[in-house]
Amino acid sequence: MRWATAKRLLFLAVLVAVTLAAMRFTIPERTGRISLELKFRDVLAPVQTGLTWLGRQGSYLVSLPVSMVGAAARSQALEQEVERLESEKIQFNEYLLENQRLTALLDYKQVMINNYNFQIASVIGRDPGNWFGTLTLNRGSSEGVMENMAVLTPDGLVGRVITVSSSASEVLLITDPRSGVGSLIQDNRTTGIVEGVAGSAGIARMIHIPNNALVETGQAVVTSGQGSIFPKGIPVGIINNIQNEPSGLFLSADIIPYANLNKLEEVLIVTYVQPVAETPRVGG
Amino acid sequence: MPFPVYLLLLGAILILQTTVLENFAIAGIKPDLVMLVVVLNGFLLGAKEGAFLGFAGGIIEDLFSGSYIGLNALSKMVAGYLAGAAGERLYRENIPVAAAVAFIASLAGLTVNYLLLLYLDIFISPLYAFYRIAIPGAAYTAMLAPFVFWRIFRYIQFRGREL
Numbered sequence: 001m002r003w004a005t006a007k008r009l010l011f012l013a014v015l016v017a018v019t020l021a022a023m024r025f026t027i028p029e030r031t032g033r034i035s036l037e038l039k040f041r042d043v044l045a046p047v048q049t050g051l052t053w054l055g056r057q058g059s060y061l062v063s064l065p066v067s068m069v070g071a072a073a074r075s076q077a078l079e080q081e082v083e084r085l086e087s088e089k090i091q092f093n094e095y096l097l098e099n100q101r102l103t104a105l106l107d108y109k110q111v112m113i114n115n116y117n118f119q120i121a122s123v124i125g126r127d128p129g130n131w132f133g134t135l136t137l138n139r140g141s142s143e144g145v146m147e148n149m150a151v152l153t154p155d156g157l158v159g160r161v162i163t164v165s166s167s168a169s170e171v172l173l174i175t176d177p178r179s180g181v182g183s184l185i186q187d188n189r190t191t192g193i194v195e196g197v198a199g200s201a202g203i204a205r206m207i208h209i210p211n212n213a214l215v216e217t218g219q220a221v222v223t224s225g226q227g228s229i230f231p232k233g234i235p236v237g238i239i240n241n242i243q244n245e246p247s248g249l250f251l252s253a254d255i256i257p258y259a260n261l262n263k264l265e266e267v268l269i270v271t272y273v274q275p276v277a278e279t280p281r282v283g284g
Numbered sequence: 285m286p287f288p289v290y291l292l293l294l295g296a297i298l299i300l301q302t303t304v305l306e307n308f309a310i311a312g313i314k315p316d317l318v319m320l321v322v323v324l325n326g327f328l329l330g331a332k333e334g335a336f337l338g339f340a341g342g343i344i345e346d347l348f349s350g351s352y353i354g355l356n357a358l359s360k361m362v363a364g365y366l367a368g369a370a371g372e373r374l375y376r377e378n379i380p381v382a383a384a385v386a387f388i389a390s391l392a393g394l395t396v397n398y399l400l401l402l403y404l405d406i407f408i409s410p411l412y413a414f415y416r417i418a419i420p421g422a423a424y425t426a427m428l429a430p431f432v433f434w435r436i437f438r439y440i441q442f443r444g445r446e447l
Binding site for chain 2: 015016019020022023024025026027028038041044047048051052054055056058124125126127128129130131136163177178197198201202203262
């Protein structure tokens with residue numbers, strides 16, 4: 001082997017070894033985040049906010065030509081419809097108000113209002129790759145956001161806060177392979193752990209379900225409250241596909257999250273949980 | 285492409301990747317623009333340059349996300365190297381060839397990415413990893429190659445690099 005080739009190979013080996021070591025050294029759970037990176041995120045947050053808005057407008061513009069196909073033909077019919085709809089609008093407003101009142105009466109909504117304090121946050125960024133599922137929110141420690149606070153939408157659980165800077169925070173989605181949520185099947189109270197499958201696939205999986213449990217497709221899965229990060233009773237998703245785990249002792253099931261994690265725009269950060277008997281404090 | 289310009293371009297691409305591109309995700313999968321720039325530059329400039337640009341682009345992406353520093357650097361280095369090696373053997377001035385190389389090199393890079401995730405104790409089912417992420421991600425990335433290939437090609441020609 002020529003000396004030049006050997007030198008090149010040695011350089012490559014050293015580079016790969018150093019990079020592999022750096023990768024291990026910068027696992028977020030082990031080392032926390034670099035302060036420089038947190039400062040960088042604060043600086044970047046307003047830029048990301050603007051670009052996210054631009055992206056949504058761009059998406060609308062791109063889909064506009066598709067929606068315009070046949071628009072001229074539809075236009076006349078729609079104009080005739082407008083008058084009729086105007087008169088119905090008042091009636092529908094009544095239905096809307098009634099619907100809002102009924103929604104407020106739902107048990108879950110009531111529990112949410114009575115027991116939790118929320119901070120509303122906008123999604124301003126996402127993980128650049130497809131492997132992980134993380135979001136950047138426009139709320140940080142200056143608004144009282146802390147690590148391990150649960151993040152949700154009215155539809156269901158989104159994830160938890162993993163890092164916080166003064167004006168932004170990062171959320172680990174329940175579909176991220178690093179995520180684990182203590183959960184139970186609502187119908188039969190069977191417990192298991194909902195873990196992420198892959199960040200962008202939008203699927204999670206409930207594992208360690210005892211194989212004698214009565215598990216069926218379509219059953220609702222909610223947080224169990226065990227593990228102290230997620231408050232009890234938050235909807236996680238519905239069971240979609242049930243399989244045997246390789247050990248034969250347990251079942252696992254694909255979970256389709258209630259919250260549409262690929263289309264999130266605003267989320268709620270649970271900043272405080274009322275200390276009642278069965279609902280533990282966030283991050284405790 | 286001068287290295288500082290390349291770094292600035294990657295910075296701008298990364299901001300787009302985390303914001304605007306989310307709206308163009310199909311079934312949750314978005315294209316990897318950094319990978320695309322690395323692979324096409326590597327394809328046109330050669331294996332050594334491809335590996336270097338891939339490593340540099342990946343490191344910037346890793347620093348941007350602030351964790352697992354080196355994860356994208358190594359995977360994009362492999363992708364850039366393979367694209368460069370292919371470029372040295374194939375006819376370069378052809379978009380289908382460039383798109384096919386972009387697909388294969390991206391897929392190879394994502395495979396390295398997957399192996400490194402295993403090294404980091406992050407387990408993703410191989411079925412999901414390849415059929416839901418790696419293959420669709422590489423295909424989506426390669427589909428964008430025709431839109432940027434000539435721009436990079438002409439820029440490199442303009443800069444007077446030998447092809």
